[in-house]
Amino acid sequence: MRLFSRAGLLAALLASGCQGSIGDPLDGPATGPDDPSNPLTFECTPGADPSATDIKRLTTRQYENTLRDLLAALPEADREAIMASLDAPLGLVPADVRDKDRDYVQMDESVSQSHVDGYYAVGRTFGAGVTETSARLGAFVGACAVDADIGNDAACVDAFIERFGALAMRRPLTADEVAFFRDEIYAVEGPLDPRGVVDVVTALLMSPQFSFHIENGSAPVEGREDLYQLTGYEIAARLSYHFWQTMPDAQLMEAAANGALETEEGFASELARVFEDPRTQLAVDDFYRQWLKLDDLPNMLEASGLPDYQAFAGDDLPGPDFRANMAADAQNLLRYYTWATDGGFDEVFLSNLSFATTPDLAAIYGVPVWSGEGEPPALPEGQRAGLLTRVALVANNKKTTRPIMKGAFIRKRLLCDPLELPENMNNMSSNLEVDSELSTRQRVEALTEQSGAACSSCHAQLNPLGYTTESYDGLGRYRTAEKLYDAQGNLLAEVPVDTSAVPEILSGDEQPVADALELSELLVDSGKAHACFARHYFRFTTGRREDFAADGCVLEELRRGIVEGGSLREMLVQIAARPEFRLRKQGA
Amino acid sequence: MTKVRRINRRHFLVGAGGVTLAIPFLSSLEEKKAFAGAPPYAQNPRFVCMATPHGGVWNQHMWPDEATAAQARQVYPGHQMHWGELAPATSGGTTSLSACLSAPSTSLTASLISKMNVIRGLDYSFYLGHHRGGILGDVGNNNDEAPRFERVPTIDQVMAWSPSFYPDIANIKLRSMHVSRGYDGLSSTYANPVDKTGPVNQIPAVESALLLFQQIFVPPPEAEENPRPLIVDKVHEHYRRLHAGQFGDAKRLSSKDKQLLEAHMERLYELDRKLNVTASCGDVQPPTDDAHIWDPVDSIQSAAQWFQIYNDVIVAAFMCGTSRIAVIGASDELWKAAPFAGDWHQQIAHVGGGGVPINDPDGAANRPAWQDILVGTQREFFANVFLDLCNKLEQVEESDGITFLDNSLVMWSQESGNRTHDNVSTPVITAGSAAGFFNTGRYLDFRNRQNTLFGSSAEPASDSYRPGVLYNQWLANALRANNVQPEEFERNDKRGYGEYEVFDLWSGVDPYQLWPDHLRDGASDLLPELVKGV
Structure with a gap:
């Protein structure tokens, strides 16, 4: 399925990129900045300089x-x-x-x-x-x-x-x-x-x-000494290192030599070629892997020799490839909606398809193994939706889950909310007696959410997000009850899991969700994850943190593309189509 | 233990995994003048720092019996420190200074103990949390979301780039060696350490022991017909011409760009210098195996072998005279005696380490056992890495009656004190006198036992939870022991080394009463009973 013609897309992107006048926030449920440090939309000032590009x-x-x-x-x-x-x-x-x-x-x-x-x-x-x-x-x-x-x-x-x-x-x-x-x-x-x-x-x-x-540029922008066009060779290098993570090929060098890259038509042609090269998919894989921190997934063999973990895992005891397989599963989802279907950002968070290409992950999901081609199998109804519910985002190498850490990942990585160091860390202690047969959630609530406890204010930002995925155990298996084992692997109790929460994706929003599926919908509706994703892709592309004032036009165009349901492919390529991609602002 | 006599002029270190380093005695060392002590101490000591994360070893497990430090001495007005000779106990082939500081008697010998110190009462005066840089003075290298501290070079790097520590670098191939498995980034320095400019960055650990060896080893020169000159200076010349615009480039660099490139190019001088080192390592043979042969490191034995290969290389570097600084970081989790099914960080390091709420019934029930696991990991590191290196340095005599260990300062510290995240009484265990600068064989307790401001709700009184002197003062003493004086290391008109501004994170306790101003004023002073003659 292809929703656009390549040439048409690039022409449109280049045209919009050259206008540099995007400033109206899209209509949507989020109508204004949630937090000045984490805006839902970005303000584009026409004619504003891009921020300086450091070596x-x-x-x-x-x-x-x-x-x-x-x-x-x-x-x-x-x-x-x-x-x-x-x-x-x-x-x-x-x-x-x-x-x-x-x-x-x-x-x-x-x-x-x-x-x-x-x-x-x-x-x-x-x-x-x-x-x-x-x-x-x-x-x-x-x-x-x-x-x-x-x-x-x-x-x-x-x-x-x-x-x-x-x-x-x-x-x-x-x-x-x-x-x-x-x-x-x-x-x-x-x-x-x-x-x-x-x-x-x-x-x-x-x-x-x-x-x-190192970029020295060619002609300065008229009337400016610190803002200049890149040379054809520098444009070639930006294209190749961004999309291929390597040096320009002979055709790019030729396009640089003959001046083609310094023309709109020539640049669009090379951008299209470079983007369609298979190496681009490897670079995008690299972005997704770093975005989701897939290199940081835990060693799933850590506890596999212990009786309680073996009892917990049962037939799903992780093998040596489990860690790589769950990373690949998340990557497959993103690859599918990026390259196979021209899918959008929302589908990444709402998909009910399984992308497990290995038996261990397919067993966790309860679906057949996907061949990697064609239509992936559907996940069991009502159990999962999109990225937040994939094994890589919920599993750890323990018999228990980690709601706080899961919540922190969503809050920081997917919503870009800063988390401040709480004060009085040394004096945080709880005096509550809690029962031994509690769910993980109940235990976390007891220890971190007591009224007036010093730690509760911070955990209120984290825990609810993590609770919504408590319907998946430490291996990512769907569950409605949590099984508690002793160290010998004896089943002590089975306690129901509670996935309801008020996740407060937007500050002050008291809308509750029943589970991760509803959280995913709320997240998509909020627009906050879209803005955050735009910021992350910007960082990957430019190698620096965004400046909301100077980079507002680029960020807003990326964000609008995502919010409007544009394909991920479109979003990935549009950053290079922006005029800023071929400019360099000299720092002080 | 039989020392290798210099008369043999050759020494074989039998290291881990059958690695044999044949190390000759270096006659040049005979000529060194004494520094702090009587001759024949080496003029310039060597410095080794080892670090493990978390800490959280409870007081009763970390420290020797309090009665050991029976002698008192005023260190500041109203602040007495206590000290005494280390008094090991031996039972069943194990010698112990404390539950944590225990090892087979063949490793923790009386002789070695007489060259060690156990130092208590060294405090960070603020909440620090998880960090990597604090142990060597860069407290800004921590897990804060928002930076609270300026990043500064760690003291090993102050030494590494100091002409006082390296007055003659002609034979130095590697100013400092960095080894890590699971606790990275202990050392930091400027992008341009010569000019002390640019951002302060972590120094990466070396990827393999063989690579480290190649970096410190000077092979015998090979005869080459019409040898070509090194081209490193030419690379610099090319850059200089670029920078000057001779080739039509580099005219649009920002000051930040220039600083980055200058920092990079400055390193070429260091490379050029190292390539021209002609020191001889004599008969030193490269290790036959790399540390990675022990991967996956999944047992105490494999972890020990992994680190001991690096220890061999460090000793070789010291004996070749091609480096005098080493920093080693090791995850505590490497040293667990058995797999752990739970959450290591939360349960072992925090609940077992006692730094977070303990009212979780599982935690309450398991806390002592988890503390035992934690103590065990630190003990195994002590026995298998710290003592291994100390004994290897002690085996080799550098001059009459003086070993390489005597001429070194080897320190081991942990990320936190008594409780994980605790900034009070971060343990420092040392070996070697830093060429006669330090007294040794002592338990030195710098806590002010009269200062009882810490609330009992924070910690039972029985834990003797008392503020001591600033960790910054220890860093200053380590620097001074290595010939780097206050005028060289003090920053921003502050005494001591590194950051000690108090951040009021101790609810209900005035931090300026815990650590009064006189501690800051005296933070560069030599610590009594630690430093000879003080």
Whole structure:
């Protein structure tokens, strides 16, 4: 099913992007900002500058992908052998950090000695790899490097520096630069010396122009000195690194060289091509995985050897692949509504289809295994709706659930509400005697929601959201009652679960929900998750936190696209269609 | 334990997993002058910090018998500290200073105990919660949603980039070594530590023990015909020309961009320096296995082997003279004796650690058992990592009667004190005298036992819950022990190291009465009975 023609979509996106005059909030149940720090709509000031773009380091994924692509001239076996040899030096390059301050690895701005040490080690190993044999040298540098004619070696080296330099720097080298790399780094007179090639390769791969996204732009916007259009090469790099997480391909470089990327038509054409490339789906997978923190899912084997957990899990005792399978299940849902159906954001939260492609997850859902193609099987009626009810979002590696943590995830990650550190943390204690045969919810209520307790104000923001998914146990199985086991695995009691709550998605909203299905509907109706999702995609794309004033137009266009039921595909591509994508505002 | 005599000029460390490091005695070390103590202590000590998360080891399990610290000494007006010689008990092949500080008698020897200190009464003067940076002074590296503290370099990095700690870096290949499994980000420094500019970032841990070894090891030089010069300086030159606009680029960089690139390029100088290190590691052989052969680390034994391989490399680096700082972080959960079906963080660390409500019947019933599990994890780390490294350093004599351990300060601390999230009496266990700077073999209790302001509702009085001196003062003492003086480490006209502004999070208790101003005023001062001659 395709709801739009690709060319038509891009034309429309580019047209709307160029207008830059979106300012009217959509009508809807949420009519105004819930909180100034977490608005439901974004204000677009026509003509406002985009926020400044800081230089970013290539992420480790981008860095490794680029290294692989730089080996394109070699046969596959040689490429793989060289990439394998890079495992050890790549180990020196630190993993990108994603933490409370950095939602996405693209936001990691840190530089360290390990980066530089690693880049050097990678450069040397890469250089050694491409010059290891005569065949590799010939393929990488050119046949002139290994033929019998030493008279052509000087020109051969120049041509290599120009060609490889352009790939590594993602732009043509100037004549001065070619001369620099030839005279100062290669520095060999006479027959071609592979050691000089190694040095050139190392120097280029150590250059900040390789390991950072450095943009100098072309013509300034009229009347401005700090706002300018990107060059065609810089546009090519933005497109490729955003959608492919790697360097531009030959066609993008050609479009940069011939100026096509600096025209509306040429840009639209390349944007469409880049977006339709299968590598884009991998990059979008990366966004979804980081958005839902799927890399942080718990080790589901943690308790599998214990009698109480075994009694709890029964036939569903997780195997070694369970963790990966539940991550894949959530990814499958998002992939399906992004690529297979041109689905929208709302469907992600309301879908009653199962995307489990493995028997363990299918058993949890009580449905047949989905082949990965065609129409997925429907979930049992009334049990689940969309993302919030998938195993990856409700399961943990315990025999009990964690309503507080589930609620915190929804509150912070899906609704973008900030959570402040409560005061008096050291003095939080409860004096309530509670019964031993209580549900998890009752226990959490008793411990965190006593009237006047210091912890209750914060937990009031978290717990109700988490309670709604208490109809799924620690393995994500649907339930109407919670089974309580002792340490030996004996069933102590079965207590009913209560999934009703007042989730207060919008501040002060007292509308109750009966369960996660109603919560999902309320969440979709609120518009708050849409605005939050727009902010997250913005962060992934730009590698920085949004500035509501400067980035309002981009955010609002993204949000409107989501709220209006536009497809996820449309939303994913429209950020690149915005004029801001081809501009750079210089910071102070 | 038989020490390796320098006359042998060669020492084999038999490490984990059959790894053998053949380490020669370095004759250059013979020439070092004494620093704090009488000759022949090394002029410049080495510093190792180990850290484990949570803490939450109850007072009665963490500390030696209070009677051990029977001697009193005024440390501040109205504030006496207590101290005494460590008095181990041995039973059934186990030697104990406390329930937590217990190990096989073959590891926790009388000799080693005489070189240890157990330090109590070091407080963060504010609620800190979960953190990584506090142990080495960067309390801003914590789990706060909204930042409360300025990020600052950790003290290991103050040392690493200090000419006082490294007056001669010609042989230093790695200013500091960073090892972590489950407790990352203990160390932080500026993006540009030379100029002390740019954001303060966590320092990543090394990915493998073999990689760490390669970073500290100087292989014998290979003869090469017409060797080519290193090109690192050329990379810098290319950047310089870019920056100057010679190649038509880089003319539109913001100050932040320039700072980032300068920080990156500054590191090239350090790389160039390291590539030119010509120190010899003699017969040191690389480990035959990497620590990852013990993956998955799912038992105390595999965790011990994993860390002990890194300990071997750290000792090798010290003996090669190519690094003098190491930081090791280890999850407490690695050291559990058996799988745990419940919620480790909530139940073991918080209920077992006693930092959250305990009225949950399950929690109340299980709290002692969960505390035992928690104590067990910290004890196993102590026995298998801390003591392992200390004993390896103690095995090698650096000069007459002085071992590598003597010339080092090895410290182990935990994220919290008596209760998880507790900022009072964060444990510090040390070994080595920092080249004669510290007295050793002591239980040093800096709590002001007369200050009873903590309410009994917060903790039973029997837990002797009393405020001590600021943890900042300990950090200052660690720095001073390593030749870094207050004029070099004090910041913003504050004494001590790091942040100690009091944030009033202790309902009903005036934090300025718990930690009066004189503690802040004296936060760079040497701690009595810890530092020799003070």
